[in-house]
Amino acid sequence: MLDYVIPLCLVLMSLSVLLTVVRLIKGPDLPDRVLALDTLYINALALIVLFGIWLGSGLFFEAALLIAVMGFVSTVAVAKYLLRGDIIE
Amino acid sequence: MMARCWPHPLLSLFLLATWLLLVNDLGIGHWLLGGFLGWAIPQLTQAFWVRTPRVSRPLKLVGFLLMVVGDIAVANLQVARLILSPTRRLHPAFVEVPMELDDELALTILASVITLTPGTVSADLSDDRRTLLVHGLDVGDEAELAASIKSRYEAPLKEIFACSTT
Amino acid sequence: MPLNPWIEALVALFLVAGSLFALIGAIGLYRLPDFFTRLHAPTKATTLGVGGMVIASMIYFSARNGSLSLHELLITLFLFITAPVSAHVLAKAAMQQKLRLHDSTRGKPWQQ
Known part of the structure; x- marks a missing residue:
């Protein structure tokens, strides 16, 4: 059963990544783009976990955790740049 | 010791x-x-650490977190319905909620919980830490939203952290 | 080791639920009218989407290896702690830039 369900989920996740990329291109403002990037990294996280289940490999866990950490830090850094015009004060 | x-x-x-x-x-x-x-x-x-946060009722904290997880799961369906329904029917609003908590950690937890529970995002805290600005996705009645936040999330947090109610 | 069909069904259920939530979050991001309403969709729906995936992965690896595998919980925990923070910072940035609000919005953001 998983052989059918996982490709279906991959399609659903790819659709959501596409919609997010459309928002990333459309904007209209900088915070919208940052929000789209934030959503994009969370979606990538879900895709990696899904891919790990598909291959039956636990190795992808570390990659997912690293993406979560880096994505959060970069979102906050860019948002802080928008807010103050500077990252490290 | x-x-x-x-x-x-x-x-x-x-x-x-x-x-x-x-x-x-x-x-x-x-x-x-x-x-x-x-x-x-x-x-x-x-x-x-500037000052140690005091948790006076750890067991109640666990219960509170479980309740929040339940709320997140149930109320996400609500937001899903709002997202898929026509956007004309949305009534977004900025609501000011007066705060009684004075502990930094408790305020952080409250703001995070408000953001995680669907339909509301905490946008800003006033400089004197007395008012929280909340943005609601679909608000019927501002006063009702503020009252439900206060009774459902603020009251248990006040008990858990044993805040002085100033 | 072949999986018990019931466990497989449970994994499939969580996977589908997770990807549906992520998709709904992305749809919200795509079609809601202004920034502050768009902020609602990804912070919650997407976090829950990843949560669903992670639970599925937990059940799958626990059943397949015959030993409890809980470390995926860390991802969910981390996301649940960080998602409100990034939403809050983005909301502050948006208020400072005085983004356009949807016409039916009541109340006003504060002046920064």
Whole structure:
């Protein structure tokens, strides 16, 4: 059963990544783009976990955790740049 | 003595649990190593803590977190319905909620919980920490939203952290 | 080791639920009218989407290896702690830039 369900989920996740990329291109403002990037990294996280289940490999866990950490830090850094015009004060 | 060895008991427990999850192994060696880390890291970071948050009712904290997880799951369906229905029918609003909490950690938890529970995002806290600005996705009645936030999330947090109600 | 069909069904259920939530979050991001309403969709729906995936992965690896695998919980925990923070910072940035609000919005953001 998983052989059918996982490709279906991959399609659903790819659709959501596409919609997010459309928002990333459309904007209209900088915070919208940052929000789209934030959503994009969370979606990538879900895709990696899904891919790990598909291959039956636990190795992808570390990659997912690293993406979560880096994505959060970069979102906050860019948002802080928008807010103050500077990252490290 | 107790307070000097274990300045932050909850933080130590949290570090131990994180270590055990990270290595994904419940062997006795990892319990010992995790216990050591849970003891050493609060000691080393002692200088950075401005003041120790006091949790007077840890059991109630667990109950509160479980309730929040339940709320997140149930009310997400509500937001899903709002997103898929026509956008004309949305009534977004900025609502000011007066705060009675004065503890930094409690305020952080409250703001995070408000953001995680669907339909509301906490946008800003006033400089005197007395008012929280909340953005609601679909608000019927502003006063009702503020009252429900206060009774459902603020009241239990006030009990857990034993805040003085000033 | 072949999986018990019931466990497989449970994993499939969580996977589908997770990806549906992530998709709904992305749809919200795509079609809601202004920034502050768009902020609602990804911070919650997407976090829950990843949560569903992670639970599925937990059940799958626990059943397949015959030993409890809980470390995926760390991802969910981390996301649940960080998602409100990034939403809050983004909301502050948006208020400072005085983004356009949807016409039916009541109340006003504060002046920064």
